[in-house]
Amino acid sequence: MLKTRHDVCRPQAVYIHAKGGFEMAPVSNELLRRDVRMLGDMLGEVMTEAAGPEALALVEEIRQLARRRRSGDHTAEPELAEKIASLSMSDARIVARAFSIFFDLANLAEDRHRIRVLRSREQELHPVSLSESIGAAIGRLKESGFSAAETQRAIDKMLIELVFTAHPSEAKRRSIRAKLRRMRHALQELDRTDLLPRERARLESRIRTELTVLWQTDFLRPSRPTVLEEVERGLSITPRLWEVVPQVYASMRLALDTHYPGEGIRPGLFLRFGSWMGGDRDGNPNVTAPITKQTLVWLRERAISQHLALTKTMYDFLSISVREIDADSTLNKGLEEASQKWPGLAEALSELAPLEVYRRWVTMIRWRLSQSSATTSCTSIPEGGYRDGEELFADLKAMQDSLRSHHSRLLADSELQRWLDLTTVFGLHLTRLDVRQDARRYREVMTEILSVAGIVENYADLPEAERCAALSRSIPWDHDLDREKLSPLALETLDLFLVLRDAIAVFGPSCIGGHVISLTQCPSDVLNVLWLWRWAQSKAVRDSSVPTTDELRIIPLFEKIDDLRNAPETMTSILEHPLYREHVTRVGDRQIIMVGYSDSTKDGGYLAACWGLYQAQSGLQQVAHDHGVQVTFFHGRGGSLGRGGGPAARGILSLPPEALDGTLRLTEQGEVLAERYDDTQVAFRHLEQVTWATLVASALPGVQVKPSWLSMMETLSVQSFKAYRELVDQPGFIAFFAAATPIDEIENLPIGSRPSRRRGERTLGDLRAIPWVFSWTQNRCMIPAWYGLGTALSEVKYKDRTAWQTICEMYRLWPFMQATIDNAMLALAKADMYIAQHYSELAEDPAQRQVCWELIARERDRTRQALLDLVGGSELLSKNPWFQGSIEVRNPYIDPLNLIQIELLRRRRSLTPEAPANEAEQLRDMLRLTVQGIAAGMRTTG
Structure with missing residues (x-):
């Protein structure tokens, strides 16, 4: 049994993760405690079987020392430092893997509980809409006096495009993600109240099996993925999208029918997806014209294969005979014309019953889709194939119109509408490249x-x-x-x-x-x-x-x-x-x-x-x-x-009101894809929150921004910029950054197809933002998400109390200011200057280290105090005790991984040229392992 489970399950420490945003749990935490207890027990058993009871005892000893240090026991710190410094490479590997896997399991349990919370809340509120839902958005429009015509116009203007990118911030291998996904599904099944004992035993056995294989799996990719492998990795989320998107559209229709019954308001295209994978050649010489062409063909093939699967379902479903119920004459006429035009189609239809017009029509669609998929390039489409989704949509709409006009509206508005929605959103290209x-x-x-x-x-x-x-x-x-x-x-x-x-x-x-x-x-x-x-x-x-x-x-x-x-x-x-x-x-x-x-x-x-x-x-x-x-x-x-992340809905609401006319594009990068789209229910919640925020922010009047607010923001911005540039322009700062973070290891991580620098120059300007933020996240400093804010706020606070009151008013009333401050506060709460100071001690030049570290430490203190003065309370997240508790609970598990990483960095940098090659390689792999573990514990990379 892995004893770490008990602390994570403390009721006051439970939080529901929403990729930068968190939602309070109104339901019992017992199920969460059950899941973590079970997963912790299984991990302990797997560790004992694979590495022996002494391995589990070592992990527990380090965890207890970290807890004692965090609770203020000063004797624990030197003991912990000595213990970690004395670890052999094999022991360090066991500890790092144990904590890393534990974080993955805890994250699974928390994600599962978040879904329980959302479902419970929706059940309790019914018929009132869940907050930040599509129903809540349409309800807001109705309450604000929007007529049916005005609501229709607001929906017609809305178009959200989420664009998936291949930025190298997904640290987990695809095979590990797949194992975790299967474990998540098994956890979901365990919630069923009608499970038989043998069924429960089978599910638990499945989780234990996956966990055993996970322990025995290499966490590290052997090499960087190719561009086409990144494209495949991106395509792996499409089955969940294919399932969720019709639910989002159905939710919109339900909300419109609820708030505007009988008005006939219907949504058009308001949600779609894009991708940079296979098309983003900025700094990536591996993306070539043939790669882009292959990507376009693959995207088309995947979309067509999904549509072909639907033709089989619809063929089985639509066994309607015109002997029993009529069909529009346009269908028979269309089939006749198409058969004359394409002999291959006529042959496919010849074996079907002439009275089953709908099945014949579906067969025509299936034949045309098969023709569409026969192309292997972007130069031509075989005879009879569809050019794009609009042509497919027209054929589906003709069938739907016939069903509606012949007493089959329920059929037309259920399964067939789902297919139409998928065609509207995904067309024959899946994602726009x-x-x-x-x-x-x-x-x-x-x-x-x-x-x-x-x-x-x-x-x-x-x-x-x-x-x-x-x-x-x-x-x-x-x-x-x-x-x-x-x-x-x-x-x-x-x-x-x-x-x-x-x-x-x-x-x-x-x-x-x-x-x-x-x-x-x-x-x-x-x-x-x-x-x-x-x-x-x-x-x-x-x-x-x-x-x-x-x-x-x-x-x-x-x-x-x-x-x-x-x-x-x-x-x-x-x-x-x-x-x-x-x-x-x-x-x-x-x-x-x-x-x-x-x-x-x-x-x-x-x-x-x-x-x-x-x-x-x-x-x-x-x-x-x-x-x-x-x-x-x-x-x-x-x-x-530090890269504009945080709750997507909050980000949309903070945009300038005049800059949101109902349309927007938004990148979904790196580890965000797995966090938001690996589970269909989490994906649904994310998509409806984005839809809610976009509709509310674009259709309803926002806060009137005062000129004094704009002037104050300009003042704060100038001061913040000056403080930030003073740090990064400091002589020797680049050397300090290289020493005090694992940037070298991160730049060489085989987690993306592109180099980490645009033009290969060893400058801050050429370094990509992802490894920059990734490095500061790993050493727990988090400066990209807060540095400079404290100086800016303090300059006003201590010089002009009237101006300070203006800032307080801005935070109270202005969504932009609220998002800016809340995100910074969240980042600073996750930062840990004690751990960061240990990393700073890796810098070899003491004078250089002192200047840079003192700037960072002083700015952190200024920022913390200014945020407390602005928001109130004695702790940064005192108004969110559940999140504050979660950070406090996770720290004793992340700390040892940080300290192990620091020790490994010290060992690797002290290697002499005469050191055996395998020793350097072993240290490199171990460092990469700690990078992944810390990322799992922080639930973010870069």
């Missing part, structure tokens, strides 16, 4: 191309106005380019745009979400992409390929502080360029603009980034309005608080 590339790369490419084409020399060195002029006079370029004179990067870029052209022409524009341009700084960055797209279109005519009049959406990404500050001016210049304005007109006068939370935070610190993003959106919305353009903001949020 985005492409992303660094603007600087395209500047290099266009410099080559324009030179080879004889248009202009030294394009990259020209002033911005001359660059735009060179592009303008050569769009569209309808001449061939000499490929032998171009570099591999330029050739790959040209091939990419040909792939995009073919995909849009053959599969329809819905298969591509858009082209994101990282680090957009000037109009020519956008015109570069337009030039390449127009070249690809003109080449289709020259090569007799399938031409397309559909457009590629071009999405500028503003992410650094200065770029965000200049974004309105930059976007003004872009929209005033005649060629680009014509392009926007052709995509319906709607521009997607992406704002990056990760790099802006790394560049300017937490508060400056939050405010810079808010201001940029507000300014960009005004620019779009002035130019007669609607704007959809694409929010590049990460999973962690």
Whole structure:
């Protein structure tokens, strides 16, 4: 028996995790205690069997020492340090694996209990809607006086797109995720009240078996995944999406029928999904044009296979005979015309009973889907195949209309409506693939191309106005380019745009979400992409390929502080360029603009980034309005608080009211995919919370933001930015960061296909935000999510009490300020300066360490005190004792993993060149193991 279970189960320590947000549990915690007790017992048994009773005793000894240290026993600290320093590599491995697996099990139990809480709450509230649900959103509209027509317009305007990215922050192997998923399902089954003893024994045996295999499984990937393996990993969540999305749409219909009975309000497309996996080549040379083409084909094949499975279900279901109930004549007419057009279909229909019209119609759909899946490229679709989801939708709608008009409305509005919803959301592409590339790369490419084409020399060195002029006079370029004179990067870029052209022409524009341009700084960055797209279109005519009049959406990404500050001016210049304005007109006068939370935070610190993003959106919305353009903001949020993470609904509510017109795109990154989509009930809750927040924030009036609030935020932002840059610009800071965090180990983790630096430079600017945040999370400092805030607040608090009252008012009334402060408070509560100080002692230069560490420690104290003064209470989360308790309980289990990691870092860095190669390799693997364990305990990576 693993005794650690008892403390995690203390009632006051129970919390319900919601990936950055938490919900109080109104139901008994006994079931949670039961689950953790059972899982803890099983882990202890597995450990004893695999490693012996002495292994379990060692884990328990270290846990008790960590508990004593946390409870204030000063004698425990040196004992714990000595114990960890004396661990052999094999013992350290056992301890790290034990605590890591225990966190995985505790997380499973907590997630399961969260679902119980939600179900219990919904049951108790019925018929009142659960808070933050779709029913609650529609109820708010009705209470606010919205007529049926106004509600219909609000829903018609809403379009949420969640975009899955392959950012390397999912530390767990896919095989381990699968084992944990199966254990989660078994836990769910154990809640059944009608279980027989033998059934319960079978489920417990299944969990024990999975746990045994988990203990015997290598937690570490042997190598980095390929891009296509990342695509496969992303596709692994689609079965849950396929199950959940119709539930979300059904919830919307139920809410509308409840609050607006008989009004006939119906939702259209308000939710869909995108992906960067296989398309994001920003800093990842492994993403090539053939990879992107293969990804597009795979996405189509997976969607078609899901639809084909539905045809079998519907064929069995719709055994209706026109001898008993009539069908629309349009069905028979359509079947006749299709049979004449496609002989293969006529043969497939020849064996079916002529009176079973619906089965014949489903057979036609199945035949056409089979034809659609026969393509292995983006160049053509076999005869009779569907081009896109709209064609499939039309066939399904014809069948639904017939059923509705012939006394079969229940059939039409149940199973068939589910299929229609899936077709609306997923089409024949499953997720819309985005492409992303660094603007600087395209500047290099266009410099080559324009030179080879004889248009202009030294394009990259020209002033911005001359660059735009060179592009303008050569769009569209309808001449061939000499490929032998171009570099591999330029050739790959040209091939990419040909792939995009073919995909849009053959599969329809819905298969591509858009082209994101990282680090957009000037109009020519956008015109570069337009030039390449127009070249690809003109080449289709020259090569007799399938031409397309559909457009590629071009999405500028503003992410650094200065770029965000200049974004309105930059976007003004872009929209005033005649060629680009014509392009926007052709995509319906709607521009997607992406704002990056990760790099802006790394560049300017937490508060400056939050405010810079808010201001940029507000300014960009005004620019779009002035130019007669609607704007959809694409929010590049990460999973962690230091990268714009936290509760998604809270983030949406904190957006500038004028910048949310019902549409938004939002990235779902790394470990967030598993946290939010591995369980269908958690996925449903997440999707309905996002829908609730978007509808409420876009349709109902928000808080009137006072000018004094804006002025105060500008003041706070300036002070915060100054404090943050003082730290990161400190001489020797990069060396301190490298020594005081496991950044080297994180950069080399085989958890993503792309390098951790955009251009391979050893600078903070080139380091990606994920390993930056990941490293500070591992050493428990968490500075990306709070540093600089304390200085900014203290400057006001001690100098101007009236201004301080303004800040208190802002926090009380303004959702943006509430989200900013609450997320920082949550991050600071999870930080641990004592552990972080141990990491700082790894720095070899004592003077350098002292300067950097004192800056961090003082800012932490300032921030903590300022937050307490603002929010009230004696502890950061005193108003959330359940979450505060959960942190206090987890700390004794995370602490040993941190201390083991520090010891391993010390050992690895002290290795001499003469040390055996296997010793360095063993230390590297052990460090990676501690990284995964700490991530499981913190429930976040980067």
